[in-house]
Amino acid sequence: xxxAILTLSDKGSRGERVDESGxxxxxxxxxxxxxxxxxxxxxxxxxxxxxxxxxxxxxDLADLILTTGGTGVSPRDVTPEATMxxxxxxxxxxxxxxxxxxxxxxxxxxxxxxxxxxxxxxxIINLPGSPKGAVENLGAIWPxxxxxxxxxxxxxxxxxxxxxxxxxxxxx
Numbered sequence: 001x002x003x004a005i006l007t008l009s010d011k012g013s014r015g016e017r018v019d020e021s022g023x024x025x026x027x028x029x030x031x032x033x034x035x036x037x038x039x040x041x042x043x044x045x046x047x048x049x050x051x052x053x054x055x056x057x058x059x060d061l062a063d064l065i066l067t068t069g070g071t072g073v074s075p076r077d078v079t080p081e082a083t084m085x086x087x088x089x090x091x092x093x094x095x096x097x098x099x100x101x102x103x104x105x106x107x108x109x110x111x112x113x114x115x116x117x118x119x120x121x122x123x124i125i126n127l128p129g130s131p132k133g134a135v136e137n138l139g140a141i142w143p144x145x146x147x148x149x150x151x152x153x154x155x156x157x158x159x160x161x162x163x164x165x166x167x168x169x170x171x172x
Contacts, residue, residue, distance in 0.1 A: 001033075001034045001035070001063045001064060001146070001149060002034070002035055002036075002037045002061075002062040002063050002064070003025075003026075003029050003034050003035065003036045003037065003062050003063070003064040003065070003066060004036070004037055004038040004039065004040075004056055004061050004062035004064070004065050004066070005022045005025050005026060005036060005038075005039040005040075005065075005066045005067075005068065006039070006040055006041075006042065006049070006052055006053070006056075006065065006066070006067045006068070007019045007021055007022045007039070007040070007041040007042075007067075007068050007069055007129075008041075008042060008043070008044050008049060008067060008068065008069035008070040008079050008129070009041055009043070009044070009069050009129065010043045010044050010076065012041045013041050013042050013043040014043075019041050020131045021068040021069065021127075021128075021129055021130065021131045021134045022039045022041065022068060023039075023131075024131035024132075024134060024135055025066055025068060025127070025131075025134055025135065025138065026039060028135050028138065028139075032142075034064070037061060037062055038056075038061060038062065040052065044069070044070050044076040044077065044078060044079075045078075046078045046081065046082050049067075049070070049078065049079060049082035049083075050082045050085050050086055053065065053067075053082060053083060053086045053119065053124060054086050054119070056119075056122065057086065057119030057120050057122045057124065058119070058120055060120065060121060060122070061122070062122060063121070063122060063123065063149045063152075063153065064122070064123050064125070064145065064149060065119075065122050065123070065124045065125070066124075066125055066127055066134075066138070067079050067083065067124070067125070067126045067127060068127045068128065068129055068134045069128070069129030070126075070129065071112050071113050071114040071126050071127070071128055071129070072111055072112065072113070072128075072129075073111050073113070077113070079114075079126050080113045080114060080115045080126055083115050083116075083117055083124055083126055084115060084117065086117075086119055086124075087115075087117030087118060087119055087124065088117070088118050088119055088120065089117060089118045090115060090116070090117045090118075091116045091117060091118065091123075091148070092115075092116075094116035094125060094141050094144065095112075095113075095114045095115050095116055095126070097140055097141050097144075098112065098114055098127075098137040098140050098141055099112050099114070100140075101136070101137070101140035102133070102136065102137060102140070105136065112128065113126075114126035114127065114128070114137070116141075118152055121152055121153050121154075122152070123145070123148050123149055123152055125138070125141070
């Protein structure tokens with residue numbers, strides 16, 4: 001599986017803050033055999049987020065596109081809106097599952113507006129901006145990711161059954 005990571009940070013894009021979330025996600029993915037083919041930091045600008053996600057999705061850069069940052073309630077947090085703008089289809093269950101699992105850790109998870117969707121043949125998932133939150137949220141949905149990518153890319157495997165679920169867990 002190929003992954004691309006887009007970090008949304010005004011300060012990070014200006015060089016005033018080091019991106020820790022992107023590298024933390026890339027390391028976590030590498031431990032699971034996923035190759036990060038590209039990562040980039042841009043400001044929390046709606047039009048820029050839309051442009052990058054569109055370009056990455058349309059060019060088949062990666063099977064899995066992760067965003068980190070911009071999922072909260074601050075005025076500059078526009079990642080979910082940008083993702084919904086470019087998504088061909090949304091996958092509400094992934095955002096719901098991330099919030100559910102995160103609520104076991106912090107009540108602030110209720111403020112997350114993260115979404116997930118599909119653009120062409122890429123799965124796009126919004127994650128929190130903190131390294132810890134980003135990795136925890138990805139871990140919460142990881143058992144579903146391999147199968148989702150397979151299906152998005154036209155795989156014919158059945159979704160149900162104990163065997164299929166156990167095979168997905170072994171990939172984590």
